[in-house]
Amino acid sequence: MMEDNKIFDEQQVMQMALDISGSHVMCLDLVHDRVYDIHGEAMFKTNVGLEECFTYVHPDDLDAFRQLFQRLINGTAKEDECRFRWNFNRDGDTPDWHDMYGYAIAEYEDGKPINIFSTLTDETETIRKENRIKRISERYHSIFENSVIGQSFYTPDGWLVDANRIMRKICNFDSDNNDEFFSKINLFDISPFNEVLNRYHPEDYWACSLSIIPERNMHVYLEISVHPIYNADGKLLYISVTASDVTEERNMYLSVRQNDVDMQRISNAIRTYEYELGILMQFCQMQAFRISLDRDVIEFYSGLNTVVRSFNLKQMQKIFVDQENEFVKSLGLSTLSQTLSHPIVYVGQMHPVVTQSTTELQWVHINCIPEFDDEGRLLGAFGVWRNINDVMHKQDLLRRETQRAQESGQLKTLFLANMTHEIRTPINAIVGFAELLSSLPPSDDRNEVIKIIKNNCDMLLRLVDDILTASSLESGSMKIKPVDVDFSRTFNELFESLRPRVQEIGVEFISDNPYPSFPINVDADRVSQVIINFVTNAVKYTTQGHIKLGYRSEARTVDGQQHDGLYVYCEDTGSGIPVEAQDKIFERFFKVNDFVQGTGLGLSICKAFADASHGDIGLISDGEGHGSTFWLWIPL
Ligand code: ADP
Numbered sequence: 080m081m082e083d084n085k086i087f088d089e090q091q092v093m094q095m096a097l098d099i100s101g102s103h104v105m106c107l108d109l110v111h112d113r114v115y116d117i118h119g120e121a122m123f124k125t126n127v128g129l130e131e132c133f134t135y136v137h138p139d140d141l142d143a144f145r146q147l148f149q150r151l152i153n154g155t156a157k158e159d160e161c162r163f164r165w166n167f168n169r170d171g172d173t174p175d176w177h178d179m180y181g182y183a184i185a186e187y188e189d190g191k192p193i194n195i196f197s198t199l200t201d202e203t204e205t206i207r208k209e210n211r212i213k214r215i216s217e218r219y220h221s222i223f224e225n226s227v228i229g230q231s232f233y234t235p236d237g238w239l240v241d242a243n244r245i246m247r248k249i250c251n252f253d254s255d256n257n258d259e260f261f262s263k264i265n266l267f268d269i270s271p272f273n274e275v276l277n278r279y280h281p282e283d284y285w286a287c288s289l290s291i292i293p294e295r296n297m298h299v300y301l302e303i304s305v306h307p308i309y310n311a312d313g314k315l316l317y318i319s320v321t322a323s324d325v326t327e328e329r330n331m332y333l334s335v336r337q338n339d340v341d342m343q344r345i346s347n348a349i350r351t352y353e354y355e356l357g358i359l360m361q362f363c364q365m366q367a368f369r370i371s372l373d374r375d376v377i378e379f380y381s382g383l384n385t386v387v388r389s390f391n392l393k394q395m396q397k398i399f400v401d402q403e404n405e406f407v408k409s410l411g412l413s414t415l416s417q418t419l420s421h422p423i424v425y426v427g428q429m430h431p432v433v434t435q436s437t438t439e440l441q442w443v444h445i446n447c448i449p450e451f452d453d454e455g456r457l458l459g460a461f462g463v464w465r466n467i468n469d470v471m472h473k474q475d476l477l478r479r480e481t482q483r484a485q486e487s488g489q490l491k492t493l494f495l496a497n498m499t500h501e502i503r504t505p506i507n508a509i510v511g512f513a514e515l516l517s518s519l520p521p522s523d524d525r526n527e528v529i530k531i532i533k534n535n536c537d538m539l540l541r542l543v544d545d546i547l548t549a550s551s552l553e554s555g556s557m558k559i560k561p562v563d564v565d566f567s568r569t570f571n572e573l574f575e576s577l578r579p580r581v582q583e584i585g586v587e588f589i590s591d592n593p594y595p596s597f598p599i600n601v602d603a604d605r606v607s608q609v610i611i612n613f614v615t616n617a618v619k620y621t622t623q624g625h626i627k628l629g630y631r632s633e634a635r636t637v638d639g640q641q642h643d644g645l646y647v648y649c650e651d652t653g654s655g656i657p658v659e660a661q662d663k664i665f666e667r668f669f670k671v672n673d674f675v676q677g678t679g680l681g682l683s684i685c686k687a688f689a690d691a692s693h694g695d696i697g698l699i700s701d702g703e704g705h706g707s708t709f710w711l712w713i714p715l
Contacts, residue, residue: 101200102199104117104119106195113128143162151195157185182197225243233317288300300326304320305318404425426442443467549683562602563600580614602692606713612685614649617651619677625651626651632644637714650708668683
């Protein structure tokens with residue numbers, strides 16, 4: 080009973096175990112050529128023969144199945160592992176393959192195999208799952224491996240688990256070569272992390288740093304991110320480290336930045352040059368301009384870029400004074416392109432349209448250079464336009480001065496020739512009459528001779544005086560020595576002293592002294608010298624009528640200010656001065672008639688005095704034959 084119970088129990092337990100594991104048990108009865116399910120029904124449902132059983136096996140696995148079968152029959156193996164695909168759908172066209180894994184055992188009787196038992200489990204689902212996991216993990220690994228940034232994983236302790244291709248490249252190692260470097264170096268010992276990463280509770284961490292590991296021949300700028308991976312329970316599983324080599328980008332960025340700095344420097348320098356050029360051009364009264372044929376326009380710039388005025392070319396033509404100039408003419412013609420295709424230099428006058436501060440005509444100097452495009456087509460011209468008014472005025476002044484100097488030189492030569500005659504005449508008279516005097520007894524005649532000698536001595540003295548004064552003026556300006564005088568008295572005395580000379584030629588000598596007394600502060604000697612000069616000249620050139628000498632107090636405006644002054648004049652009814660000679664009469668050595676006695680210095684000395692006193696001197700004459708009035712005004 081106990082035995083039976085035990086058997087029953089064993090069978091029951093086995094049945095339960097087979098049920099729990101989902102296993103099939105089949106028996107291949109070799110004696111009766113039958114194959115049937117012992118446990119589970121899915122494989123056969125009904126008994127089949129051995130050959131039919133083979134048709135249930137996947138054709139690819141059939142050889143292996145038969146070989147296993149043979150091994151068990153011929154005793155090479157008593158039991159063996161078996162693995163094959165089994166068709167569960169024998170009724171339909173589409174087979175339903177299941178992966179059956181298990182063991183087969185052969186049963187012998189009298190040394191002969193009679194049965195083969197096989198316990199099989201349907202592993203189809205498990206294998207499918209495994210395959211799926213394998214495929215997913217392969218896919219992820221491929222993504223990981225082929226990522227464009229370097230990726231690596233470390234254990235919570237900081238030991239490298241895996242690094243992708245880019246990471247291996249960045250770190251200069253290849254896992255295929257069994258590089259042991261990273262197996263010896265811990266993440267927490269690598270310089271960028273060793274002080275910032277918490278080994279026990281790492282957090283996300285980003286950095287961009289220069290990574291230098293000489294042993295790895297590494298010298299790169301890396302953008303690094305560290306990301307710890309925790310599971311749902313907060314347990315640290317891995318530490319992911321990604322890195323991208325930004326050395327190239329950084330170098331590019333640096334070179335772009337350097338370019339920016341260079342550009343900035345260049346543009347600053349250009350701005351400075353432009354500014355300086357603008358100032359220089361302004362200082363030199365220059366303006367840049369550009370002629371554009373396409374737009375039929377000429378534009379004037381302030382500095383280099385700012386257009387301050389523009390005209391169309393026809394308008395422009397009218398600005399020039401010399402309408403016959405080839406360049407000016409072409410501005411209104413179709414031949415302009417021809418003219419503009421060569422450099423042009425123009426010097427001439429124009430109306431003040433560009434420089435608007437004045438209405439006077441302007442002298443300009445224009446340099447114009449043609450401008451072509453890449454194909455050699457004429458676009459127009461550009462150049463500079465310079466106001467040369469000052470230069471032209473100075474040139475004019477220089478020309479006049481040169482002419483004056485030349486004339487003065489000629490006059491000096493003439494003067495020297497005259498002097499021989501001028502000096503010899505009175506000296507001859509003095510010597511001749513002195514000899515005569517020695518032979519004469521005291522008488523009226525003798526007195527007359529003495530008078531002639533005296534007159535000639537006076538003349539000689541005046542001549543020498545004039546020459547000395549004139550030459551002293553050449554080396555500097557005249558010194559003025561004013562003194563307090565009653566000019567009414569001085570005038571009367573002078574008038575009386577001059578009377579004999581006028582009486583001698585038989586013309587009326589008139590005094591115009593308006594004041595009984597006229598106290599002033601003046602260089603009386605110089606004023607007297609001027610008056611003597613005026614009267615001496617009047618005597619020389621007047622043969623009839625009168626000579627009138629006078630003065631008065633007269634206020635005049637000098638440099639916008641009213642000044643009291645002394646006005647003296649000498650009016651005669653003599654030969655007068657030809658109109659064309661009037662503006663030269665006060666120049667040195669100038670004489671209307673070279674054959675009349677005189678040096679041509681007297682009036683120029685008078686003018687020098689007027690200038691030195693900030694006064695004025697002048698002549699009023701209606702021309703030859705109409706007499707003349709010489710006047711002097713000096714401020715007091
Ligand atoms: P000069 O010694 O030759 O008289 P001035 O300088 O005094 O020198 O005069 C210059 C010239 O001006 C004279 O040579 C003369 O031709 C002319 N002139 C000066 N005063 C008179 C005058 N009152 N009437 C006519 N001509 C005059």
